[in-house]
Amino acid sequence: MKSRKGWTLTALLLMTVLVLSACGSKATDNGSSNGAQANNELEQIKSAGVIKVGMMGTYAPYNFLNDKKEMDGYDADIAREVAKRLGVEVEFVSQEFSGLTPSLQAKKLDAIISQMTITDDRKKVLDFSDPYITNQVKIIVKSDNNDITKLEDFKGKTIGVGLGTNDETYLRNEVLPKVGDFTIKTYDDVISSLKDLNAGRIDATINNMYALKPIVDANGLNIKAVGEPIKSDQAGIAVRKDNPELVAALNDALKGMKDDGTYNTIFKKWFGEEPAQ
Structure with a gap:
């Protein structure tokens, strides 16, 4: 027992x-x-009912604070439409461009929509949506200058460019060896280079005319873009690495905007022309 x-x-x-x-x-x-x-993170955003989007807020017409102190511009309209198609609200977080990626990595943001160019280096630490804009860089000269229409015309001239920019690197590393000797004058800000161009102290500069238009209009500068684009960059929506569901949803939203014409409407609103294909 x-x-x-x-x-x-x-x-x-x-x-x-x-x-x-x-x-x-x-x-x-x-x-x-x-x-x-x-x-x-897509489910987290939907659960919260809001997507936190980082942008500079100082880069008209792409993103800036309007008279009502509201975020406005092309990037802001894209962000609002994307959020709408995700079924959430958008919350804008404004800060300097250099701080956007660290804030995203620290999970203070869900995405960056601030003219962040898609580059191989950035793709090592961030994931990107499909491009939502192609920015074309052109040669900019005085309105009465008919001597410069292409890069080969830079030879013997003085060309202004932003200090430390991708455009400066492009002029030094690609254009100079190809075209021959010309002088590169660097500037800490765009407005100074444009005022020197307007006054005839430099012969040309290179830049994205979309970004220059508000400055030109505000200062009454007599300058123009000439010739074909010399290069182009594409910007995308940046998110943290390894978020395939979020990237796929962003791409679906962008595709839907293009398919139903919303994208073209936003583009024409801010730039007055059809987007580059």
Whole structure:
């Protein structure tokens, strides 16, 4: 009898262990599932009902604060439309461009929509949507200058460019070796280079005319863009790495905007022309 009771107790203990093990396995499975869902940032954004978008807010006509101190511009309109198609509200976070990526990495932002050019270096640390704009860089000269229409005409001239910009690197590393000797004069800000161009102190500059238009209009500068674009850059919506669901949703939103004409409407509103194909 004593032995039989011992076997019964052992069997009960084994059954208890098996039940607890099964519960523990189920809890682990659920925990893994919840963890995967928690890592799906698209679901987090939808659950919160808001997407936090970082942008400079100082780069008209792309993004700037209007008279009502509201975020406005091309990027802002794109962000609002994307948020609408995700079924959420948009919350803008304004800061210097150099701080946008660190803020995104620190999870203070969900996305950056601020004319962030898609480059190989940036793709090492960020994921990007499909491009939502192609910015064409052109040669800019005085309105009465008919001598410069292409890069080859830079030879022997003085060309202004922003200090430390991609455009300066482009002139020094690509254009100079190809065209021959010309002088490069650097500037800390765009307005100074344009005023020097307007006054005839430099012969030309290179820049994106979309970005220059508000400055030209505000200062009454007599300058123009000439020739074909000399290069182009594409900007995309930047998010943290390894968020395929969010990237796919952003791409679907952008594609839908292009398919139904909303994208063209926004582009023409800010730039007065059809987007480059």
